[in-house]
Amino acid sequence: MFKISVDQVDDPLRLLDNPLTCPGLFYATPAIDGVISRIRIPSGILTSQQVRIVADYATNFGGSDKNVYVTNRANLQVRGIRGTETALITLRSVGLAGIPEVDHIRNIMSSPTAGIDKDELIDTRYLVRELDEYICSHKELGGLSPKFSVAFDGGGKVSVCQQPNEITFAAVKENTSIYFHLLIGGEATNILLKPEECIFVVAAFAQLYLNEVDITEKRKPRLKKLFQEKGLSKTLEQAQKYLPFSLNVSNNTHTLNTNTNYHLGAHPQRQKGYSYIGIVLPLGKLNTNQLYNLASLVDSYGSSVLRLTPWQNIIIPDIKNEFIPEVQEHIENLGLHWSVNHIYSSLVACTGNKGCASSATDTKSDALALAEYLQQHITLDIPVKIHFTGCSKSCAYHGKSDITLLGAQKIENNILTEGYQIFVGSEQNFGREIYSFINQTQLPKVILRLLQVYKLLRKHNHDSFGEWVDQYTVCEIQHWLNAGGIT
Ligand code: SF4
Incomplete structure (x- = not known):
């Protein structure tokens, strides 16, 4: 280093x-x-x-x-x-x-509604501040892998439990006390910690990592991989040496909330009379004019604070309930949206070939072109997660998507053509493949037809795209698409 x-x-x-x-x-x-x-x-x-x-x-x-x-x-x-x-x-x-x-250590994550979430068990903001101060005052932590990542989940309506973090502290209630359930690499450990013990655990794991890894190596192993190889009980036994308290395993099972939908649209806060509004950004993008105007908006209607979400959107907190319609109008005037059903709310794309040599396609431009086309031709009444990825590494999104579009290239008529392999549903890694290659020009029509068929054939309006599509075979899905003239 x-x-x-x-x-x-x-x-x-x-x-x-x-x-x-x-x-x-x-x-x-x-x-x-x-x-x-x-x-x-x-x-x-x-x-x-x-x-x-x-x-x-x-x-x-x-x-x-x-x-x-x-x-x-x-x-x-x-x-x-x-x-x-x-x-x-x-x-x-x-x-x-x-x-x-x-500076290379990953951003500390917490629910973007921490402190304002009606259902949260604990406001985790102070723990993020404490951990950030700890990291910034211990320069020897510079030896950690850039993948080293920590999240605090307060157990509220907007969960970060399923975000890819090496260490997650997820708030749970046991009897009348609040604890944090420790997850390593997303896997539950059944270790319960008091809030004041969490920073000690991060410090102990970091110490354990630094003791075992050659920090001069350019490509360091992930902490979760190191711990997986060691095994959980050995990891905890060794970490215990650096802790001033005993790690306790709970015999109770805790179900963690994994919902994230409440980060968009207007929702009442735990502070009576106030709400927050989650704003949908097109692939996380804000121009500087929008930024200056948002700064003025939060000064006029909120608490001079804006929150960024791990879903590449933003939240304006602390708006008096009576001003919600006015703020929504201002948001629309900035060319932004706030509905969870807006196409951008569930659209993600990795960097693509404008910024990453591994990408087969310009994922961001293709995703924006698709969104523009869908906006003109269909209105969604339930979010459909569409994920563009330039290669199978899937940097932009690690969860399950409804539709995954994997960048591909093909020689057509002696011309190198960019396109996508299309996967649907929740089965397997990306879902099931329904087309091995659809070129960029055809793509918007294929996805539109798929969404039209879904809206037409689903039994109930609340059936998600994933639930609906998982019921049918690839042949049936292709048959419906081909009936629309798509081959
Ligand atoms: S998913 Fe692949 S193509 Fe996209 S940014 Fe990551 S490495 Fe690059």
Whole structure:
């Protein structure tokens, strides 16, 4: 790991080679359209002042694409950055630049409705702050893998339990007390922790990892892989040496909430008389004009705070109930949407071939073209998850989708053509393959027909696309699509 202080560097964003694979604020991570800058936002919570500074940063230092992107860890990303010390000083002035040595560690995640969720068992924001302070004050943690990731789930209506984190603390109630159920790599351990024990456990696991891994290696193993090889009981036995308390296993079974739908649209908060509104972004994208206007909106109607979600959307909290329709109108005037049924609410795409050499297709442009086409031809009354991925690594989304579109290339009439392999339903990894290759031009028509058939043939309006499609064979689905003239 390099040792360098931002104060010693004239041009930090330009000078630091990226020894890692993930973008950060202090690493020059090159992409096809220039250097990517990723700003960690613990919990995804931003003040309106910070929102304006990020908009200034994209305007003054971004490349030709002046947009700001919300990532699937609730970071902010700006593309094509030309590194200057002034850029970094701008962000540091509002607390948005962390510590170079630990900047590669993944953003700490919590439910974007922490503290305002009607059903939550505990407000996890203070734990995120404590962990962030711990990480920033322990530069030796710079030896951790960039995949090292921690989430706190408060047990409310908007869950982050299924997000891909190496360590997840999921709040549960046992008798009358609140504990955190420990998950490692998404697997339940049945270890229950008191809230004040969580940071100790992260520190112990980090210590265990650093003791066993060669930190000079460029490609370090994931913590969850190391622990899987070791086995859970051995891992816990060794971690125990670094803990001032005993790890206790619960004999009770806890069912964890995995719902995420309540992060979009208007919902009452636990604070009487107030609601939050979740706003749908097209593939996480916000232009600087929208950012400046959102900053003004949260100053006028909210608490001068905006929250980023791990589903690449945003939330405005603390709106008085009587102002909800007015705020919704302002959101629409900005060209944004707030309905959970909007096509963008369930559309995800990885970076694609504009930023990633592994991608067979321009996933983002193809996803936006599909969304535009579907908006003109169909109205959804229930969200349908559509996932574009440029290769099978599936960086943008790790859960099950209703429709997965895997980038592919084919020679047609001596011309290299880009297209997609289409999978549907929840079975297997991406679902079942219904087409091995549909080119970009045909794709919107095929997906439209699929959604039209679903709306027509489902028994009940509340039947999800996944539930519906899983009932039929691939031949039946292809037959219906072909009946619409699609081959
Ligand atoms: S899923 Fe594949 S193509 Fe897409 S960003 Fe990840 S590695 Fe690149």
